[in-house]
Amino acid sequence: MSSLNRVLLIGNLTRDPELRQTQKGSPVCDLGIAVNRAWTDENGEKHDEVTFVDVTAWGKTAQNAATYLSKGRGLLVEGRLQLDTWQDAESGQQRSKLRVVAERLQFLGGGEESADREDRQRSGNRGETARQPRPQQPNRSPAPARAGNGSGGRQRRAA
Numbered sequence: 001m002s003s004l005n006r007v008l009l010i011g012n013l014t015r016d017p018e019l020r021q022t023q024k025g026s027p028v029c030d031l032g033i034a035v036n037r038a039w040t041d042e043n044g045e046k047h048d049e050v051t052f053v054d055v056t057a058w059g060k061t062a063q064n065a066a067t068y069l070s071k072g073r074g075l076l077v078e079g080r081l082q083l084d085t086w087q088d089a090e091s092g093q094q095r096s097k098l099r100v101v102a103e104r105l106q107f108l109g110g111g112e113e114s115a116d117r118e119d120r121q122r123s124g125n126r127g128e129t130a131r132q133p134r135p136q137q138p139n140r141s142p143a144p145a146r147a148g149n150g151s152g153g154r155q156r157r158a159a
Contacts, residue, residue, distance in 0.1 A: 005080040007100050009053060010108070011035035013073050019066035029062035031055040031102075033075055055079070057102040065105055074108030 011033035018030045037049045055077055057065050069075065079102040088095050 007077070007079050007081055009033065009035050009055075009077045009100065011053070011075060011077075013069055013071050013075060014052060016071050017066045017069050019062060027059060027062040027066075029057045029065045031057065031065060031069070031075075033077065053077075054097070054099040055102050056082075056099055057105060061102060061105055065102075068107060076106040076108055077102050078104040078106075 014032040014034050020028050020030075022028060031054070033053050033055060035051045035053060037051070038046065039049075040046050077100055079100045081098060082101045083096055083098055085094060085096045087093070
């Protein structure tokens with residue numbers, strides 16, 4: 001029998017990413033995201049539900065998450081489910097936790113505000129941005145039309 005372990009989530013970060021390294025030096029980043037669900041019941045009442053999900057990213061993905069993400073930022077996570085189990089030191093009971101291991105992250109939202117925040121994080125400056133204003137592009141005339149029928153060399157038949 002076939003199986004598939006694939007997760008796609010879109011949500012907002014609940015805390016700043018926490019970057020660490022394994023004993024062998026591999027980067028690992030722990031993230032928390034909140035995923036919202038809204039629905040209307042049979043009586044017409046609207047309900048909201050929030051699910052909090054722990055996400056772990058590895059390698060370059062972990063480094064990018066720690067560099068460019070912060071609490072509140074929108075994020076698409078593509079990955080797989082992983083069940084961690086351990087024995088509780090205090091009670092001796094078996095414990096388990098389901099998490100998503102991210103294989104791909106896509107940063108959502110963005111725009112000038114988040115780009116400025118990212119520049120401040122990279123430069124270590126929390127006040128003013130390190131971004132320089134973009135120079136204005138000179139007005140350019142449109143490219144001259146190419147000879148031909150515009151079909152990229154393909155001939156079309158008239159119908």
